[in-house]
Structure formats: structure tokens, C-alpha cells
């Protein structure tokens with residue numbers, strides 16, 4: 485278990501953000517591929533050396549060094565985008581090696597068999613579009629290399645049957661991998677879309693579409709830290725619809741729901757972009773107002789109070805108005821988030837007990 489953990493940590497080296505699944509996969513695979521490629525070409529190079537093939541051995545050993553170098557790029561975080569640099573290096577060196585193996589035939593003419601490594605590697609590192617383009621260029625190049633009438637592009641001889649079967653099977657494998665890569669990318673995009681939807685749902689209230697308590701807590705924590713760090717003024721406004729029970733009793737629960745939604749829309753329309761608003765409870769809203777003093781929050785609260793009071797709602801043939809009460813609190817450096825929310829809440833209830841349709845600061 486300890487060994488597996490160590491191995492995982494080793495191959496995750498260079499992953500900047502583990503939440504980005506796509507780039508994590510690419511970096512981990514590039515890490516593994518570079519070390520495996522380095523070891524395999526090293527072994528092949530030594531074998532070629534023992535078989536008295538000094539040129540092939542030299543090419544393989546240089547290749548091995550390139551793979552290990554690509555691996556070191558991640559370990560030492562060289563270059564501004566290590567993955568891009570390393571993946572390009574791995575792809576180019578793999579293609580060069582394949583062209584060379586086709587050219588020489590490798591050990592007893594088996595060299596071309598390694599070309600089936602090219603499609604998965606190129607498509608994985610380059611992605612569907614760039615990878616397919618590079619694969620197409622590779623296919624065109626090796627077709628030319630294999631069938632060019634002058635033997636200048638081949639140092640060995642292959643039968644026509646071998647060359648044509650090699651090319652057909654390579655094109656088939658490339659197509660299959662391209663289809664597989666397209667399916668992989670499309671399911672990855674669906675997973676990301678679904679997880680973003682879930683994330684949004686977890687942070688938002690279904691009825692009003694506003695942030696829910698959880699979503700607002702996240703904003704509160706961020707804003708709280710920012711205002712403490714930069715000593716900026718931040719205010720909170722806790723707002724509650726007055727006598728909402730009566731609204732439900734008189735006009736029905738559905739109308740009540742519609743009002744909760746409409747009031748949320750009115751508030752959203754009046755707030756600035758940097759402000760946030762949440763449905764904090766049943767008919768209770770919380771506004772987070774960055775760079776706002778309590779005096780500025782009072783001006784906003786008064787505007788909102790009047791706006792709601794002057795909005796007419798309709799239920800069948802009856803028209804009616806509602807009012808809201810609000811409690812305002814400006815963050816102090818000694819507040820915790822709970823202290824600030826509780827203070828805004830206490831002031832809201834003071835506004836209620838003093839007659840409603842008002843704000844207290």
C-alpha cells in the first residue's frame with residue numbers, strides 16, 4: 485500500500501491542479517510514458533549494441549535520453565508549460581524513431597511493428613484534432629517512404645504485400661483510436677457538464693434561483709477574508725417579508741412561492757455585480773455588500789424597501805402589496821462570520837418588533 489502511494493505521488497509530480505481531470509490524466513500518462521519509453525529504448529539500445537548494430541544502438545540510446553529528459557521536465561518543473569513541452573518532445577521523438585525503424589527495418593525487419601504505438605500516443609497527447617492532423621501527416625509520410633520507387637528512403641527491403649498490409653492495418657488502428665478518442669472526449673465533456681450542474685444545484689436555491697445558504701457561506705468566507713486582509717468595508721443585510729404567513733393563507737402557497745421568486749428578482753435587479761444575494765431561509769434573504777459601509781447599505785435598504793412596497797401583486801381579481809423589514813450590519817475586524825450574520829438577524833427582528841416595513845442599522 486505504501487509502495488503504491490509512493491508510486492502515485494511520483495507519477496503525479498507536475499500536476500498543477502488535481503481537480504482538472506483531463507490535464508491530470510495527460511500529465512500522469514506523459515510521466516509514465518516518458519519513464520517507460522526511456523527504459524524500453526535503453527534496453528533495446530543495449531540489445532542492438534550486443535547484436536553489433538552500432539547505428540541502431542546509438543539512435544535508441546539517444547531516444548532513451550530524450551525520454552528521460554522529458555521525464556525530468558515534470559520532476560523539475562522546467563519551462564513555463566512543462567506538459568506541452570514534454571508531450572511535444574515525446575511525440576516528435578516517437579515519430580522520428582518510427583520513421584527510422586521503417587527506414588532500417590530494425591532487428592531482422594521487425595522495426596515497423598512498433599508503429600502501432602503511434603496512434604494512441606499522438607492522439608492522447610495532441611487531443612483529437614491536433615492528434616488526427618499529426619497522424620494524417622505521419623501516414624502520408626510513411627506511405628511516401630514505403631512506396632517511393634527509389635530506394636533512397638528505405639535502407640532495407642520489404643515485400644509489396646508487407647508494406648500494403650502494414651499501411652492498411654496502421655490506417656485501421658489509427659481510425660479506431662480516433663473514434664475512441666472522440667468518444668472519450670465527448671464523455672469527458674458530459675461528465676464535466678453534469679458535475680458543473682450538480683455544483684450549481686448544490687449552491688443555489690431551486691425556487692428562486694438565488695444562492696442558497698451553502699453558496700452564500702462560500703461567498704461570505706471569501707469576502708470576509710478579503711475584507712480583513714485589505715481592511716475594506718463590507719456590509720450584510722438580512723431581509724424578511726412581513727406577515728408572509730398571511731400571504732400564504734390568503735392567496736395560497738403557490739402565490740407565496742411566486743412572491744418569493746419575484747422579490748428575489750427585484751433585489752437582484754437593484755444590486756451591483758459584486759454584491760451577492762441568497763435565499764437564507766423561507767422568506768428571508770441575505771445580501772452581502774462588499775466595499776459598502778453601513779451608511780451606504782442604509783441607502784440601498786431604503787431603496788429596496790420602497791421598491792417592494794410599491795410593487796403590486798395580483799391574485800385572481802385581487803391586487804395586494806407586501807412589505808419587507810431589514811437588519812444591517814457592517815463587518816468589524818473582530819467579527820466572526822456567525823457574529824456578523826447574528827447581528828444582522830438581531831437588527832431585523834428589532835425592525836420587526838418596531839412595526840415592520842423598515843430597516844435598522
Ligand SMILES: Nc1nc2c(ncn2[C@@H]2O[C@H](COP(=O)(O)OP(=O)(O)OP(=O)(O)O)[C@@H](O)[C@H]2O)c(=O)[nH]1
Nearest residue numbers: 724725726727728729730732737740741766767836
Ligand atoms: N409559499 C411559501 N411559503 C413559505 C416558504 N418558506 C416559508 N414559508 C412560509 O413563510 C411563513 C413565515 O411565517 P412567520 O415566520 O410566522 O413570519 P411572517 O408571517 O412572515 O411574520 P413576520 O416575519 O413576523 O412578519 C410561514 O407560513 C412559512 O410556511 C416557501 O418556500 N414558500
